[in-house]
Each structure stands twice: as structure tokens, then as C-alpha cells.
Amino acid sequence: MIQVTNLTKRFGRFTAVDNLTFTVESGEAVAFWGANGAGKTTAVRCLLNFFPYEGEIVINGLDARKQSKHVRRLIGFVPQELSFHHDMSVAETLVFYARLKKVPDGFDFEPLLTKLRLTDHIDKKVGELSGGLKQRLALAVALLSDPPILVLDEPTASLDIRAREEFLLLLRELKQAGKTMIFSSHHLEEITALADRVLLLEAGRLVVDAPPDQLERRLGWETTLHLYLPETGIEPAMTTLAGLGMPVSRNGRGIRVQVAPGAKGRVFRVLQDAGVAVEDFAVE
Amino acid sequence: MMDFETVFILIQKELRDAFRNRWFILYTVAFAILSMTLAWFSVSGAGSFGVAGFGRTTAGLINLILLIVPLMGLSLGALSLAGERENGTLAYMLAQPINGAELLLGKYIGLALALAAALVIGFGLTGLLMVIAGSGGDFLIYVTLLALSLLLAVASLSLGLLISATVKRAATAVGLALFLWLILVYFGDLGLMGTSVVMNLKVGQLFGLALINPLQVFKIAAVLDLRDNLEVLGPAGIYAFRTYGAALWPLLVGLLVVWAVVPFLLATQVFKKKGVL
Numbered sequence: 001m002i003q004v005t006n007l008t009k010r011f012g013r014f015t016a017v018d019n020l021t022f023t024v025e026s027g028e029a030v031a032f033w034g035a036n037g038a039g040k041t042t043a044v045r046c047l048l049n050f051f052p053y054e055g056e057i058v059i060n061g062l063d064a065r066k067q068s069k070h071v072r073r074l075i076g077f078v079p080q081e082l083s084f085h086h087d088m089s090v091a092e093t094l095v096f097y098a099r100l101k102k103v104p105d106g107f108d109f110e111p112l113l114t115k116l117r118l119t120d121h122i123d124k125k126v127g128e129l130s131g132g133l134k135q136r137l138a139l140a141v142a143l144l145s146d147p148p149i150l151v152l153d154e155p156t157a158s159l160d161i162r163a164r165e166e167f168l169l170l171l172r173e174l175k176q177a178g179k180t181m182i183f184s185s186h187h188l189e190e191i192t193a194l195a196d197r198v199l200l201l202e203a204g205r206l207v208v209d210a211p212p213d214q215l216e217r218r219l220g221w222e223t224t225l226h227l228y229l230p231e232t233g234i235e236p237a238m239t240t241l242a243g244l245g246m247p248v249s250r251n252g253r254g255i256r257v258q259v260a261p262g263a264k265g266r267v268f269r270v271l272q273d274a275g276v277a278v279e280d281f282a283v284e
Numbered sequence: 285m286m287d288f289e290t291v292f293i294l295i296q297k298e299l300r301d302a303f304r305n306r307w308f309i310l311y312t313v314a315f316a317i318l319s320m321t322l323a324w325f326s327v328s329g330a331g332s333f334g335v336a337g338f339g340r341t342t343a344g345l346i347n348l349i350l351l352i353v354p355l356m357g358l359s360l361g362a363l364s365l366a367g368e369r370e371n372g373t374l375a376y377m378l379a380q381p382i383n384g385a386e387l388l389l390g391k392y393i394g395l396a397l398a399l400a401a402a403l404v405i406g407f408g409l410t411g412l413l414m415v416i417a418g419s420g421g422d423f424l425i426y427v428t429l430l431a432l433s434l435l436l437a438v439a440s441l442s443l444g445l446l447i448s449a450t451v452k453r454a455a456t457a458v459g460l461a462l463f464l465w466l467i468l469v470y471f472g473d474l475g476l477m478g479t480s481v482v483m484n485l486k487v488g489q490l491f492g493l494a495l496i497n498p499l500q501v502f503k504i505a506a507v508l509d510l511r512d513n514l515e516v517l518g519p520a521g522i523y524a525f526r527t528y529g530a531a532l533w534p535l536l537v538g539l540l541v542v543w544a545v546v547p548f549l550l551a552t553q554v555f556k557k558k559g560v561l
Binding site for chain 1: 360
């Protein structure tokens, strides 16, 4: 569905995206992940042909540069910064963008408003909405013409934890409904919750292209598990885990153990086999 | 390919935005009040001096238009793209299925119509005041001045849009627009006089130099509209009237049209090259 080949974007001497090549299949959710300045937003903006770039982007067989208007009909975009006209009401905003997207006359906005819980806010000015509501409005606008592809640039960056959870739930529903998604984020939990594949960018370059569960392994990361145990279980637990070669140390009312990628479950299994009850745990 | 339905939607939005823009409202009200005040004084003086109200008012209006109309066009044009670029709405709009040319044309026509509405309100109220006061005169001259003012407004808007397409920040765009306004309004006459003295310009060269400034073009056209000759403008005016004769009016109007079109076309090219950001 989406083919990106040798995508490069330079701003003067600065190379924001460097020779990026990837594909996204229909119905797949792919995340750009990386630190600030890694090139995530620039890559997203190239998909929408916001500025000239080198390389090739083909979406549904259409050249994103030469047929950008047709390509944008296939895409619903949710920006990082909430970029509406603040003096327009929610209703005016939806009608304006529906007209631009050539949504047929007589379109029933009600199901969309209900799904995104915007019905009660329809007469409010956009400037009066909370961050979470604005982001839901952005998603409503993106979904107006029921596009097959959603492009989301750091969609939860300005949301609090609760609003973020709600928004992610909506995105998961859309993914299940078959939408193809490309989104950028620097929140790992967002990526694990939503993405089928993660494209890790560093200084504009693609460093890793892997499913989220393989990310830690591919990056060679170790996770630190904090296990809270009864006093009587601490010594046996430390002996058992040290015997398996895991770096382990005492930490307050429990232990701290460093675990290789993909091996967190093993820690719990061996402790259960050794008869040590884990009261609680935290992952670092 | 240009989609005129999209352009029409964008024109409607620009008009709506302009009528909610406090600067636009301020300009409209200021222009209406000043032109009506001018008309009031002209009409008051007409009784004692026996001069036709419309003619006197038109003459007075030329200077008012030279000050206010370019300021309106330049500042609204300068704010249009740069302001939306700065707050992110431009990028968001262009993430929709529209292209840059449609966006720019929609903005240009929408703002031009808003400026036209402001001028029609000002001219209309002033004309109404004069009719109520029983002032006589050639109404056609007055309407022609309105048409010339519209051309000047659109030419200024076109220049403002070019500034807006070139810079990133709204404050920079407005600053540049004000600077250009100062040059066109205040340094136009002085610059011409100074240059002609220093360079020892011939009268034809001086007239040619005047045509570079759209405000001078408007002024010459407006004086021609009012008096049917350019003697009031001195040797350069007399030279122009004798040299170009009947071709002078279409030349001046044509130049204003060029000023309205060329900067806009340049703005579309700059916008295309620079992209949204």
C-alpha cells in the first residue's frame, strides 16, 4: 500500500531524513520511533508532500509528489500540534473540512460524533476545547471521508495520561476495523500497544525495522525487574536467579534483577518452581 | 488541475475570517469615518466656494486612499499565509485534498472581495452623505475612483501575499509590509524628486520612474479621472498627457492590473518552491 524508497529530506546543510526505505502493507500499523529530532515528523510530512524531497513515495500506486492531491484523499491526518481555526465551532470545523474532502451532501455526522464523544461539544468554539477533545476532533476530521490510511504525527504528545489512554483505545478500534496506520511517537508503551512494526530512526536514518516484541532483543536492551517478595523469599530468590546467571541484588523489601530481552517471564517461572511467591513487581 | 469548487470553499472561509478580523474591521471603520469626515468638510465648503461636492471629495479622497488602502492590502496579504504558517493551520489545510495554487487563489480572491467590501462600504456611506447633503457633481468620476481604489487594494494585497509567501513569521511579514508601505507612500514622491535632482533626469525618465510605484500609478490615474488632464502634476504630468494621449488611461489601468497579477504569480511560485513550512 505504501512504498517509500530512498527518501531524503535536507533543510540546508541539515539532513532530517536520510535515505529512508520501507513499505507498509494494507491494514498494518507502523510506528516511527525515535528521540526528538530523529526525523519522525519530517518523514510523516514527506508522505503528505508538505515540502520537496528526494526519493520516491508511492501510495496505492500513486506518486505522492506528482499526484499529491489524490494521495491526500486516501489519507486522514492527525497533527502533532492542534492546528484548527480557534474561532470556528466544532460544527463549523467539521463542515468546512467535510466540504474540502468532498464528503457528499447529507452526510450523517452523528455516528462519528458519537463514536468520538463530541456530540455534547458541537457548538463550542475550538479554542474552548481541552487538549483531549481537540485531538478527538482532529481524528473526527481525519475520518470524515473514511480514508483507508491514517497518518498521525505524535498524536498523544499533548495529552494527559487518561486522555492518552482513551485516544489509544480509539486508535486500536480503528486498527481492528482495518485502517492502515503510520504514526510517530516517542512513547514506547504507545508503540507496543498499537504498532505491528516499529521503524526506529536515529539522526534521520532507519536503524531498526522490527515488530515491537523484538525491539528490545534487536537493540540488545536489558530490562530491570523490581520484585517485591516476603522477607523469607528474598534469599532463595537471589540464589535461584544468580544460579541462572542473572545479575541480581537486594533492593529494600525485594530484589532487583537484570533480565535479557524476551526473558521476563522466565524469572517468574523459575521463582514459582522454587516456591517463592512474588507479591508485586515493577519494570524499569 | 485547479478545482474551482475547492477555491470557492476557501474564498468563503477567507471572507468569513476577514469579517471576524479586528484589524480588518478597524481599517474598514477608519476608512469609512475618515472619508465621511472629508466629504462633510467638502460639502460644508461647497456652499461658500461653489465647488461641486463630489469633485472636491474625490480630490480629498485620493490622498486618503493613498494612505489607507495600500496599508489594508499589504498588511492583510502579509498576515494571510505567514500567520497561518506560524500557527500550523496552513500545514493542516494542505494535508487535505487541496493544492497550494487552490489555497493561494482562494485566499487572494477571498481577501480581495473583503477589501472590496470595505471600500464599497466607505465609498457608499460617503456618497450617501453627499447625496443627503444635496451635493452635486459627476458621480461617474466618483465610481471610477472606487474602481481604481479596488485595483490599488488588490495590487497591495498581491504584494502582501508575496511577502507572506517568502517569510516564515507573521511578525516579520507584517514588519516588511509596513516597511514597503512606508517606502511606497512616503519615499515615493521624495525619492522621485531626489533622484531627478541628483541624476539630472529628463522629464520622460522621471515619468517612467513614477510608473514603477503602483501608488504613483494610482495617483496619476485618479488625477486623470478627476481633471481630464495632468497639469496639476507638473512637467512630468504634462509630458505624459502629451506623449501618450488617449493611451495613457489604459496604460495606467493596465499597470495596476500588472501589479495585481505579477506579485501574486510570483507568490505562487515561491510557495510552491518553499513548501508549507
